[in-house]
Amino acid sequence: MTDPRAARREKLRQIEAMGIDPFGSRFDDRTLIADCRRQASEIKFKTNDGELLALPDFDAEVDYRQWKADHGPGEEIGPTVRVAGRIMLSRPTGKLIFLNIKDWTGSIQIFVGKKQVGDDDFSLAKLFDLGDLVGAEGRLGRTNTGELTVFAEKLFFHTKMLEPPPEKHAGLTNADLRQRMRYADLAFNDGPLETFLNRTRIIKSIRETLDSDGFCEVEGPTLHTVAGGAAARPFETHHNALDMPLTMRIALELHLKRLMVGGMERVYELGRVYRNEGLSPRHNPEFTMLEAYQAYGDYGSMMDLTERIICNAIESIGGGYEREYGGQTIDFTPPFKRATYAELFQQATGIDSGDEASVKAYALKLGLEIEGKHPDVIRNEIFEEKVEDTLTGPIFVIDYPASICPLTKRKQGNPDIAERFELFICGMELANAYTELNDPDLQQKLFETQLEGLDDEESMAKMDHDFIRALRHAMPPAGGLGVGIDRLVMILTGQKSIRDVILFPVLRPES
RNA sequence: GAGAGUGUAGCUCAGUCGGUAGAGCAUUCGACUUUUAAUCGAAUGGUCCUGGGUUCGAGUCCCAGCACUCUCACCA
Numbered sequence: 001m002t003d004p005r006a007a008r009r010e011k012l013r014q015i016e017a018m019g020i021d022p023f024g025s026r027f028d029d030r031t032l033i034a035d036c037r038r039q040a041s042e043i044k045f046k047t048n049d050g051e052l053l054a055l056p057d058f059d060a061e062v063d064y065r066q067w068k069a070d071h072g073p074g075e076e077i078g079p080t081v082r083v084a085g086r087i088m089l090s091r092p093t094g095k096l097i098f099l100n101i102k103d104w105t106g107s108i109q110i111f112v113g114k115k116q117v118g119d120d121d122f123s124l125a126k127l128f129d130l131g132d133l134v135g136a137e138g139r140l141g142r143t144n145t146g147e148l149t150v151f152a153e154k155l156f157f158h159t160k161m162l163e164p165p166p167e168k169h170a171g172l173t174n175a176d177l178r179q180r181m182r183y184a185d186l187a188f189n190d191g192p193l194e195t196f197l198n199r200t201r202i203i204k205s206i207r208e209t210l211d212s213d214g215f216c217e218v219e220g221p222t223l224h225t226v227a228g229g230a231a232a233r234p235f236e237t238h239h240n241a242l243d244m245p246l247t248m249r250i251a252l253e254l255h256l257k258r259l260m261v262g263g264m265e266r267v268y269e270l271g272r273v274y275r276n277e278g279l280s281p282r283h284n285p286e287f288t289m290l291e292a293y294q295a296y297g298d299y300g301s302m303m304d305l306t307e308r309i310i311c312n313a314i315e316s317i318g319g320g321y322e323r324e325y326g327g328q329t330i331d332f333t334p335p336f337k338r339a340t341y342a343e344l345f346q347q348a349t350g351i352d353s354g355d356e357a358s359v360k361a362y363a364l365k366l367g368l369e370i371e372g373k374h375p376d377v378i379r380n381e382i383f384e385e386k387v388e389d390t391l392t393g394p395i396f397v398i399d400y401p402a403s404i405c406p407l408t409k410r411k412q413g414n415p416d417i418a419e420r421f422e423l424f425i426c427g428m429e430l431a432n433a434y435t436e437l438n439d440p441d442l443q444q445k446l447f448e449t450q451l452e453g454l455d456d457e458e459s460m461a462k463m464d465h466d467f468i469r470a471l472r473h474a475m476p477p478a479g480g481l482g483v484g485i486d487r488l489v490m491i492l493t494g495q496k497s498i499r500d501v502i503l504f505p506v507l508r509p510e511s
Numbered sequence: 512g513a514g515a516g517u518g519u520a521g522c523u524c525a526g527u528c529g530g531u532a533g534a535g536c537a538u539u540c541g542a543c544u545u546u547u548a549a550u551c552g553a554a555u556g557g558u559c560c561u562g563g564g565u566u567c568g569a570g571u572c573c574c575a576g577c578a579c580u581c582u583c584a585c586c587a
Contacts, residue, residue, distance in 0.1 A: 002539045002555040004521055065545085093550085094543035113544060130537075144545045167522040167536050169548050174522090176579045188522095232586065277586050278512080287587075429587060484587050508578070 004164035011127040012160045018124060024158035027135055031081040034105035036140055039079050040148050043141055047074035058146035065144040076141045083108060083150055084135035084158060086187060087128055089168060097125050101134065104193065109149045110136045121155040130168065131161035131187075179505055192500070198317045199489045199501055205316035206270065206290060206485070209309050215266040215292060220255035222248060222272070226464045229253030229407070232275040235285075248274035252291040253407070253480070257436065258470045260293050260478055268292035270485070281497040282428065285506050288485040293436065297479035298409075299419045302433035303396055306423055306481060307334045310394070314492060325426050325491050328392050336394040336423070341383065344397060348386040353379055353401075376401035391424035406446040408434040409477075425491055433481040440471035 015022045031039075045053040045068065053071055056062045068074075085101035085108075092098075095114035100107055114122040116138075128134055135156030143149050166172040171189040178185040178192075186193045207217065225244075227234035229251030237246050252269045259267050270290045277283065290309075294301055311334055314321060321332040345353040351362055356375050363370050363378045366385060370378050379401055391397070398421040402410050405418035419435035437443050447463045489501040499505040 004538045004556095007538055089547070089549095091546050091549045092543090093546060096544040096546080098546045098549080100547075109547070111545075115544075143547090145547075147545090147547070149545090164521040164537065167524095169536070170523045172522070174518095174579080177522095230587085273587095275586065278584075280583090280586085281581085283586060289587085432587080482587085487587070 005162065008129055008160065008162050008164070011129060012162070015124065015127050015157060015160065018120070020124065020157050022157060022160040024133065024156075027082075027084055027156065027158065029082055030084050030135075032105045033083055033085065033101075033103045033108045036081050036083060036108055036150070037106060037148065039081070039140055043076060043078035045071060045074055046077050047071065049074075052077075055142060056146075058142070062146065064142060064146045078140040080138065081140050081150055082135065082137045083110070084133065084156070086161075087130050087132050087134060088188075090128065090130060092126075095122070097122075097128075099125075099128065099134070099136075101136075104197075109143070109147050110138075111143065111149045111151045112136070112155065113152075117152050117155055121152075124155055124157060128157075129161060131163075131165040133158035133161070175499075176507075179499055179507055182503055195489075195493045195495060195501065196503060198493050201316045202313045202489055202492060203270065203288075203485065205313045206309055206483075209305075209312045210266075210268050210292060213266065213305065213308075215268045215294075216264060218256070218259060218264070218267055218269055219271065220249070220252055220259075220269055222274075224249050227251075228464045228467070230273075230275075233277055235274050235276045250275050251482070252289060253482070254464060254467045256291055256293050257475055257478075257480075258467065260295055261470045261473050261475045265295035265476070266293070279506065281499070282487065282490075284486070284498050284502050287498070287502070290483040290485055291481065293478050293480045295476040295478045298435040298477070299398070299421055299433050299479050302479040302481040303338075303398075303421060305479075306396075306431050306433065306483070307336055309483065310488070313488065317492060323492065323494070325494055326496065328426060330392060330394065330425060330491070332394060336396055338396045338398055338421075340399045341397055341401070342399065344387050344391075345379070345383055348390065349382060374403055376403040380404050388424060388429070389427040391427055393423070393425040394430075395424050396421045397424060405434065407437050407443070409437045409439075428487050428491070429484070430487050430491070431481060431483045433479060436475070436478045436480045438471060438475040438477055440468050443471055444468045 012022045043055055045055060047053065056064065056067050058064070083101065083103070085103035087099055088102050088107060089100040090097065097112040099110040099112060101110060112122065112125045117125070135158055136150050136152040137154045137156070138150045138152040141149055141151050166184060166188050172178050172181070172184055178189070186196070210217070223237070223246045225246060227247040227250045230253070232250040234247035234250050237248065238244070239246050250273055252271065252273065256267050256269060268291060271288065272286050273289050274286045276285065279285065292302075292305065294305070310332060311321070314323075314332055323330050323332065342353045349362055351358040353359060359375065359379055359382065360370055363382055366382065368378065368381050368385070399411065400408075400418045400420040402408070402416050402418040405420050408418040408420045411417040411419055421433050422429050423431035437446070447468070486498050486501050489495070490498060493501065495501050
């Protein structure tokens with residue numbers, strides 16, 4: 001019998017025959033492997049004269065067997081630990097088996113000697129397969145090579161793995177299988193578990209930053225009758241009892257603003273939004289967004305907040321402000337650079353973004369379609385083409401052309417400029433913030449005035465009468481911020497694909 | 512939606528000019544009480560993505576389809 005699955009089931013049967021539950025049970029007083037590593041310094045060598053010696057430094061070239069001969073006779077002593085985890089490697093050498101097990105804090109070697117654990121446990125150990133969840137209780141010590149090891153006195157069986165594991169060295173590399181079987185990716189590949197734990201730390205840190213700034217977290221509706229607040233195609237669904245169409249939200253904005261009208265002066269939501277668009281290494285149809293609104297603030301307040309959120313997030317996962325991404329070094333030491341849209345436009349193209357004729361000529365040179373488009377739309381297409389990719393950042397691009405920002409307050413004394421910034425890192429737009437428009441009549445007008453050159457789908461300006469009515473109840477002047485959390489996690493964890501920071505990205509069904 | 516690439520054993524991958532399907536790991540058996548990708552000896556394991564076509568003969572060439580990856584488009 002050499003079918004791996006059948007072999008595993010046969011061993012499961014033999015474990016049961018030994019009176020052991022192959023799917024285990026509660027295991028108390030467990031020592032996490034990271035704690036074992038912390039306790040390594042408690043391992044001492046006790047000479048027969050009763051002298052306690054610290055162990056040699058195993059980072060240096062040292063022959064521990066020789067060291068013991070030189071300092072002996074005596075014996076090693078160390079704390080007793082109780083570990084549990086998944087078997088990643090197994091090296092049987094006759095009446096002795098070395099196992100490497102992994103829990104979610106690290107991995108450690110287990111020494112299983114027939115004499116040391118007894119015949120029954122040794123027979124059990126011979127039924128262990130790679131991927132099984134097992135436990136061991138024993139003394140923490142060092143082998144002759146200095147490897148930190150649990151010298152098992154008792155073994156436990158926790159759960160049988162009935163599927164064959166991936167190749168033990170290369171792991172699971174097929175990108176489709178990694179996403180489809182994320183459990184196997186997390187369990188057997190180096191890296192993914194740490195990346196996703198870092199994602200959790202980053203999100204926790206973001207909440208802490210906002211909470212300590214006095215923001216309150218809320219949960220807006222994910223089912224909308226009008227999907228507004230962003231330019232995107234929504235997913236459409238249907239409510240049976242009410243017999244009416246609903247759409248999944250594409251942004252958090254409009255409901256959070258309603259809450260500011262209601263008196264929630266600092267409010268945020270960290271949640272999933274859904275956009276019915278193509279997939280790419282930077283796009284998943286559902287993704288996580290942070291939106292935060294601060295009454296009596298403006299886009300400048302949001303710039304400070306953005307910096308704090310990102311710097312705290314970096315500190316929560318360690319590694320310092322200088323980070324590598326896509327072969328570039330990004331320095332997150334605050335304050336981040338700031339430059340106006342017009343400056344960057346001028347630098348990249350050599351022309352004045354206010355000079356409409358030159359802008360049009362430049363667009364034609366780039367081969368852009370300009371027919372029937374609003375000058376600001378053309379301007380922005382050039383900006384996206386020539387500027388965005390070059391922004392290694394982190395850099396705040398500030399003061400956007402007003403007409404491409406229908407939810408933004410205009411700069412005082414300059415109605416053509418919107419008080420908006422976008423934060424760019426490695427050519428990716430990571431955050432977007434405004435001094436929020438709170439004039440209901442102007443908002444209504446902007447909703448009604450579709451931008452030239454934009455069809456309904458492309459426009460943010462979808463009429464939402466209830467939102468306008470809310471604004472008429474007085475929304476305080478405010479700053480608002482949106483952050484693409486998945487992209488932030490990508491950059492902070494060094495992942496090149498959004499699918500490596502989303503646990504279960506959208507996939508076609510398995511054939 | 513467009514273009515390019517990939518699809519072979521449970522996993523990671525070779526496969527030449529079209530001529531009997533290969534390796535490593537895993538699995539099974541044997542040896543081994545300080546190994547660490549343990550080692551050594553032996554064995555087992557295939558719908559070569561699917562369906563057509565060309566050919567005496569197709570993993571290999573052609574056509575169509577499916578899936579994944581990358582680039583572009585939409586978008587954040």
